[in-house]
Amino acid sequence: MTSSTDTAPSSGPKYPGGSGGQRPPAVRRAPRGEPLRRRSFVARNPSILWFLLALSLFTLGVTVLAEATGTGLLSTSFIKTLGKTLCLCLVAVAMDVVWGYCGILSLGHMAFFGLGGYAIGQWLMYARTEQIVMGNLDGQPIPATPQEISDAIGTQIFGVVGASELPAIWAFAHSLPLQLAMVVLVPGLLALIFGWLAFRSRVTGVYLSILTQAMTLALSLYLFQNDSGLRGNNGLSGLQNIPGYENTPQATLSISFFWASAAALAIGYVALAWAVSGKMGSVIRGIRDNEARVRFLGYHVESYKLFVFTLSAIVAAIAGALYYPQAGIINPAEIAPIASIYLAVWVAIGGRGRLYGAVIGAAFVSLLSSWFTGGGAPDIELGFYTVQWTDWWLVLLGLSFVAVTLFAPKGIGGLFDLINHRVMPDREGDYGPDTGSWRTEEGTEEEPPR
Amino acid sequence: MSTLLEVSGVSVTFDGFRAINNLSIQIGEPELRAVIGPNGAGKTTFMDIVTGKTRPDQGRVLWGEKSVSLLRMSESEIARAGIGRKFQKPTVFEAQTVRENLAMALKNPRGPFDVLFSRGLDDADSRIHGLADEIGLRDHLSRPAGELSHGQKQWLEIGMLLAQDPRLLLVDEPAAGMTPTERQHTTDLLKRAAETRAVVVVEHDMEFVRRLNCKVTVLHEGSVLAEGSLDHVTGDQRVIDVYLGR
Numbered sequence: 001m002t003s004s005t006d007t008a009p010s011s012g013p014k015y016p017g018g019s020g021g022q023r024p025p026a027v028r029r030a031p032r033g034e035p036l037r038r039r040s041f042v043a044r045n046p047s048i049l050w051f052l053l054a055l056s057l058f059t060l061g062v063t064v065l066a067e068a069t070g071t072g073l074l075s076t077s078f079i080k081t082l083g084k085t086l087c088l089c090l091v092a093v094a095m096d097v098v099w100g101y102c103g104i105l106s107l108g109h110m111a112f113f114g115l116g117g118y119a120i121g122q123w124l125m126y127a128r129t130e131q132i133v134m135g136n137l138d139g140q141p142i143p144a145t146p147q148e149i150s151d152a153i154g155t156q157i158f159g160v161v162g163a164s165e166l167p168a169i170w171a172f173a174h175s176l177p178l179q180l181a182m183v184v185l186v187p188g189l190l191a192l193i194f195g196w197l198a199f200r201s202r203v204t205g206v207y208l209s210i211l212t213q214a215m216t217l218a219l220s221l222y223l224f225q226n227d228s229g230l231r232g233n234n235g236l237s238g239l240q241n242i243p244g245y246e247n248t249p250q251a252t253l254s255i256s257f258f259w260a261s262a263a264a265l266a267i268g269y270v271a272l273a274w275a276v277s278g279k280m281g282s283v284i285r286g287i288r289d290n291e292a293r294v295r296f297l298g299y300h301v302e303s304y305k306l307f308v309f310t311l312s313a314i315v316a317a318i319a320g321a322l323y324y325p326q327a328g329i330i331n332p333a334e335i336a337p338i339a340s341i342y343l344a345v346w347v348a349i350g351g352r353g354r355l356y357g358a359v360i361g362a363a364f365v366s367l368l369s370s371w372f373t374g375g376g377a378p379d380i381e382l383g384f385y386t387v388q389w390t391d392w393w394l395v396l397l398g399l400s401f402v403a404v405t406l407f408a409p410k411g412i413g414g415l416f417d418l419i420n421h422r423v424m425p426d427r428e429g430d431y432g433p434d435t436g437s438w439r440t441e442e443g444t445e446e447e448p449p450r
Numbered sequence: 451m452s453t454l455l456e457v458s459g460v461s462v463t464f465d466g467f468r469a470i471n472n473l474s475i476q477i478g479e480p481e482l483r484a485v486i487g488p489n490g491a492g493k494t495t496f497m498d499i500v501t502g503k504t505r506p507d508q509g510r511v512l513w514g515e516k517s518v519s520l521l522r523m524s525e526s527e528i529a530r531a532g533i534g535r536k537f538q539k540p541t542v543f544e545a546q547t548v549r550e551n552l553a554m555a556l557k558n559p560r561g562p563f564d565v566l567f568s569r570g571l572d573d574a575d576s577r578i579h580g581l582a583d584e585i586g587l588r589d590h591l592s593r594p595a596g597e598l599s600h601g602q603k604q605w606l607e608i609g610m611l612l613a614q615d616p617r618l619l620l621v622d623e624p625a626a627g628m629t630p631t632e633r634q635h636t637t638d639l640l641k642r643a644a645e646t647r648a649v650v651v652v653e654h655d656m657e658f659v660r661r662l663n664c665k666v667t668v669l670h671e672g673s674v675l676a677e678g679s680l681d682h683v684t685g686d687q688r689v690i691d692v693y694l695g696r
Contacts, residue, residue: 275566279550279553279554279565279568280562280565280566282543282546282550282553282554283554283565285543285545285546286543286546286554289543289544289545290541290543292503292525293537293541293543294554295524295525295526295529296501296525296526296529296534296535297529297554297555297610297614298526298529298530298560298614299526299560300524300526300527300560300561301526303561303562304562307562307563
């Protein structure tokens with residue numbers, strides 16, 4: 001991936017003076033302006049290398065300190081927290097692509113994250129219950145029929161909601177490959193259909209945000225019902241037990257999932273960074289800044305939005321499928337509207353429009369959040385009142401969100417601009433979370449038609 | 451010169467106000483045409499109708515040899531069919547570089563997957579450099595468009611228009627806010643473009659229109675008041691009454 005290997009043939013000789021008399025006119029002017037060599041994707045985006053380096057160092061450090069592979073300084077539960085945080089970073093990267101790059105403020109992306117978790121949870125729960133049932137039936141004189149096994153699994157899983165039948169949506173739960181396909185297909189299809197309906201009607205800005213909130217709320221309310229087929233408010237539990245690895249200690253499982261999460265984050269980051277680079281990135285950012293203008297250039301804006309929305313939904317679902325085996329339990333509260341709002345807050349605090357900003361925001365805020373709400377932060381005695389952080393953390397988070405939006409719209413990621421001494425030109429308008437995304441309606445500045 | 455665009459009997463009403471009233475215009479290929487008229491004559495609405503932004507209440511808009519109706523096409527389809535538009539206020543993507551702006555406009559397949567996988571397999575660089583030379587922005591290719599001066603932004607937008615390689619260019623007040631030298635440059639650009647394509651220029655500045663030296667259409671209250679050479683229309687008593695006399 002070095003810049004010298006893929007020199008574009010059309011960009012002229014590297015040494016403008018040395019190639020004889022048959023040069024086209026454009027080459028004669030080559031010494032002015034830009035070097036004409038086409039640089040590789042990584043060379044044009046050095047932040048990707050820095051990110052991968054930082055992620056590798058972090059992974060290495062955690063591995064050395066983990067119980068299963070190193071000194072054991074970090075507890076298994078903390079390894080799980082870190083692994084989950086990496087998954088949250090991945091979903092934040094997906095959110096940044098859809099919001100920071102394409103200007104679609106989706107406040108429903110945690111629905112896709114949750115659906116990914118449910119899809120993998122179905123297999124985990126089914127396979128483990130099947131093993132328990134088979135163990136119980138082992139001593140019987142007559143071997144159990146497949147129907148009896150299926151009934152026993154149904155009773156075991158759904159006894160808690162007073163049912164014993166396996167619903168139709170569990171049809172693929174016996175097969176890991178099929179259920180892994182569901183991780184991608186179900187959220188992907190939901191995003192495709194929802195996006196097609198919304199973008200086709202040219203719903204933008206706050207209206208789209210409200211629509212996505214409604215989507216995640218409706219899904220969560222539906223799943224709360226006992227007859228939704230996913231155990232209602234009990235959700236799916238025991239997901240930390242991986243079928244086939246019963247004798248593997250949780251310490252080993254936790255570091256394995258941590259590695260898997262780190263790998264998923266690295267791959268997802270590079271893939272999405274590639275997708276938003278080059279001309280594709282140009283068009284997507286163009287849609288964010290002035291949708292109508294992109295349309296008049298001949299691009300079918302709705303297709304692009306649908307592509308970005310669905311792609312990010314799939315990445316979110318994969319992140320969810322890695323998150324919930326580490327969390328151990330998933331229930332409909334996980335996809336309540338507030339979860340998706342938190343996601344937007346992480347990305348805003350980390351810095352929209354740069355993928356590493358989303359990673360920083362998600363990691364920083366979610367770890368800080370678990371420190372404050374987990375009782376890690378000492379209470380503050382004011383004499384007349386005691387500030388308990390478990391209650392006041394949300395207030396602090398809300399205030400910092402407002403402060404970032406008002407005073408540092410580039411978020412934490414903006415600090416890297418200061419380090420680079422890179423002065424970006426001021427945009428004429430900020431696409432703040434309050435208005436969804438900034439764009440001028442084409443023609444509003446023109447004279448009225450009279 | 452064959453007819454490229456035929457607008458006939460088009461009317462548009464906004465909240466009871468008739469912005470375009472039974473308007474009929476024909477544009478040939480190649481042709482340079484200036485459209486003038488007082489404020490509210492319907493010049494911009496005419497462009498909105500042709501580019502698909504506004505749907506007329508009645509009338510026909512036919513395009514090309516096959517006389518395809520533009521009224522059933524979306525904005526992006528119309529743009530891909532070969533109609534490019536330059537807005538009154540320069541609307542370039544300010545956060546992106548001049549090179550990125552031009553690359554986005556270059557005539558290439560426009561689907562998401564075409565764009566995603568189209569990296570570096572075309573002659574984009576040489577085409578961009580050729581365009582940048584033409585609009586005088588060769589030395590500014592790596593600058594964000596937001597840093598350019600007003601006149602440079604106007605040119606960048608004209609360059610983006612040329613990059614689309616349209617058969618019909620709709621240009622709304624290209625010379626607004628330009629210095630005399632910049633105006634001269636713009637006139638030359640438009641005249642050169644009109645040698646091979648149809649170019650429609652909406653302009654207020656009569657001096658600019660005179661330099662274009664082309665057929666002029668005068669709009670008034672949403673329909674054509676007069677059409678012909680500049681001397682012909684400026685001699686028309688009705689034109690003097692509604693436009694020049696004021």
